[in-house]
Amino acid sequence: MRARPSSEAAPEAAPPAPGARLAEVAARRDRARRDRTLGGFLALLAGLALLGFALDLLAIPLDRLPGVAGRMAEVLATRYWPPRLSHVAERGYLRAVFDTLQMSIVAAALGMALAAPLAWLAAFNVSPAPRLGQPLARLLLTAFRSVHEMIWTILLVTVLGFGMLAGTLALTLFCAGFAGKLLAEAVEAIDPGPVEALRAAGAGPLQVFFWAVLPQVRVAWAGAAIYTWDVVFRAATVVGFFGAGGMGSYLRESVQRIESQEVAAILLTIVAVVLAAELLSGWARARLARAVA
Amino acid sequence: MLAGATLDALEARADRLDAARLRSRAVTVAAWAAAALLVGASLWTIVVADTDWSRITGESVLRSLGRFARVDLRLLPELARPALDTALMATLATLLGAAMALPIAWLGAANATPLGRPSVVFARGLMTVSRSVHEIVWGLLFVAAAGLGTLAGILAMAVRSIGFISKTVAEAIEDADPGPIEAMRAVGANRTQILFWAILPQVVPVLLGNVIFEWDVNIRRSTVMGLVGAGGLGLAMHRQMAAYEYGGVSAVVLVVLGLILLGELASHHARKAIV
Numbered sequence: 001m002r003a004r005p006s007s008e009a010a011p012e013a014a015p016p017a018p019g020a021r022l023a024e025v026a027a028r029r030d031r032a033r034r035d036r037t038l039g040g041f042l043a044l045l046a047g048l049a050l051l052g053f054a055l056d057l058l059a060i061p062l063d064r065l066p067g068v069a070g071r072m073a074e075v076l077a078t079r080y081w082p083p084r085l086s087h088v089a090e091r092g093y094l095r096a097v098f099d100t101l102q103m104s105i106v107a108a109a110l111g112m113a114l115a116a117p118l119a120w121l122a123a124f125n126v127s128p129a130p131r132l133g134q135p136l137a138r139l140l141l142t143a144f145r146s147v148h149e150m151i152w153t154i155l156l157v158t159v160l161g162f163g164m165l166a167g168t169l170a171l172t173l174f175c176a177g178f179a180g181k182l183l184a185e186a187v188e189a190i191d192p193g194p195v196e197a198l199r200a201a202g203a204g205p206l207q208v209f210f211w212a213v214l215p216q217v218r219v220a221w222a223g224a225a226i227y228t229w230d231v232v233f234r235a236a237t238v239v240g241f242f243g244a245g246g247m248g249s250y251l252r253e254s255v256q257r258i259e260s261q262e263v264a265a266i267l268l269t270i271v272a273v274v275l276a277a278e279l280l281s282g283w284a285r286a287r288l289a290r291a292v293a
Numbered sequence: 294m295l296a297g298a299t300l301d302a303l304e305a306r307a308d309r310l311d312a313a314r315l316r317s318r319a320v321t322v323a324a325w326a327a328a329a330l331l332v333g334a335s336l337w338t339i340v341v342a343d344t345d346w347s348r349i350t351g352e353s354v355l356r357s358l359g360r361f362a363r364v365d366l367r368l369l370p371e372l373a374r375p376a377l378d379t380a381l382m383a384t385l386a387t388l389l390g391a392a393m394a395l396p397i398a399w400l401g402a403a404n405a406t407p408l409g410r411p412s413v414v415f416a417r418g419l420m421t422v423s424r425s426v427h428e429i430v431w432g433l434l435f436v437a438a439a440g441l442g443t444l445a446g447i448l449a450m451a452v453r454s455i456g457f458i459s460k461t462v463a464e465a466i467e468d469a470d471p472g473p474i475e476a477m478r479a480v481g482a483n484r485t486q487i488l489f490w491a492i493l494p495q496v497v498p499v500l501l502g503n504v505i506f507e508w509d510v511n512i513r514r515s516t517v518m519g520l521v522g523a524g525g526l527g528l529a530m531h532r533q534m535a536a537y538e539y540g541g542v543s544a545v546v547l548v549v550l551g552l553i554l555l556g557e558l559a560s561h562h563a564r565k566a567i568v
Contacts, residue, residue: 058385146553150517159361
């Protein structure tokens with residue numbers, strides 16, 4: 001009774017010839033490669049179909065496309081050149097540059113103050129209210145970030161009237177959404193050890209935040225704050241275009257009067273101050289990294 | 294005698310440490326005070342000097358918020374087409390931007406650039422200009438060059454996208470594993486062959502991930518291109534605003550939110566499928 005099954009099982013237990021296994025592996029690999037090629041081909045076809053559909057639906061004048069670079073150069077050379085630098089070298093404009101800086105500073109400070117608690121609430125690992133507060137905070141941050149800062153500006157200018165207040169609040173909302181995501185990501189990447197240790201010792205959520213979370217994310221948050229200021233400043237140069245004060249209001253005025261040489265001068269100053277802000281923020285972040293290391 | 298000298302030295306050292314600690318604390322306090330002063334002064338300019346509070350009352354704010362709150366839902370069917378246009382504009386702009394970004398990334402990567410140091414500096418300059426100019430400004434420029442319409446918006450977003458994509462790809466090229474490059478060089482491959490068969494395969498995952506990220510960002514941007522005359526949902530919003538149809542503006546903002554949430558979902562899944 002016992003001998004029969006074992007004698008039957010014996011041929012199965014014997015390993016197949018190495019050649020056969022190699023052939024099987026090779027065949028499987030060939031099949032996988034064929035499937036991948038086919039998949040790639042189909043994806044390419046779908047992409048081309050989408051491209052054709054998009055170009056057709058948007059009625060894009062493709063014949064205008066090759067000449068665009070030349071036309072752009074021509075428009076810039078004949079209408080925008082030379083930039084009328086006298087327009088930006090006056091006191092009022094310098095004030096506007098200063099206003100832009102002030103809007104960006106206040107918006108970054110208020111935005112960070114709004115983003116920090118929201119990021120704490122939205123971080124899935126240490127949120128003090130994981131059931132209700134966590135998704136709610138996440139939704140709020142997403143909504144702040146999703147609506148473009150220029151749409152926020154237009155809405156707030158309509159409610160609060162023209163001026164820096166509306167622009168600053170619009171930039172604050174944008175900053176809260178933008179920074180909130182960065183801050184929450186930093187919180188989610190912390191070492192859970194100290195959090196668990198404090199919780200085990202009976203610490204409340206606020207104590208956990210101040211003694212286990214904050215010390216771990218201080219540096220990342222400071223870096224995010226500097227970077228966010230730089231992004232907010234770039235947006236602050238333009239919010240005036242929709243009635244919110246700063247350099248953008250000069251831009252709007254010159255665009256509406258079709259004074260292209262004034263526009264050129266303003267654009268040059270915008271690029272210059274944005275570059276300066278970027279250099280400053282890069283330097284500050286490098287210093288921060290050095291100070292920590 | 295010896296013990297006394299050691300004690301003195303120790304005490305002097307403790308004094309020095311105390312002084313250093315005091316100094317560093319003073320620096321911290323001064324930095325925070327300066328920051329607080331800066332924010333306070335700016336806040337004063339914005340809230341007190343620049344704002345005419347006699348025109349902003351609780352009542353006026355509530356009234357205009359109330360006008361926005363009456364969302365004009367009848368407008369929604371009309372917004373389907375602009376929403377589709379917006380998404381397609383973002384897609385085309387991202388593809389065009391990526392296509393323009395690749396050669397710039399190649400020029401800007403120190404280890405692969407064909408013309409040495411000057412081409413690296415040139416390419417890095419292009420990346421910086423592309424990123425430093427806000428999309429609204431690019432939109433104004435391209436509306437002037439290409440006329441009103443979606444083409445101007447696509448070009449504006451494409452040029453705005455070059456900076457991010459080419460910078461990350463250039464960094465990926467610089468970080469590429471030199472093994473395959475050296476192996477190909479050893480068997481006599483030329484620059485073009487090395488670029489296509491040793492560098493590009495290593496860079497593709499980074500490129501795809503960042504193109505998807507930028508697509509997501511471009512959907513957000515394309516919702517405002519219409520505000521400067523470049524088509525899409527921004528144009529619909531501009532029209533509602535010009536007609537003082539605040540309920541219509543709210544409807545457009547709702548559609549913008551929906552579109553961006555859809556885009557975020559799509560890009561999340563696309564990124565997961567690739568990684």
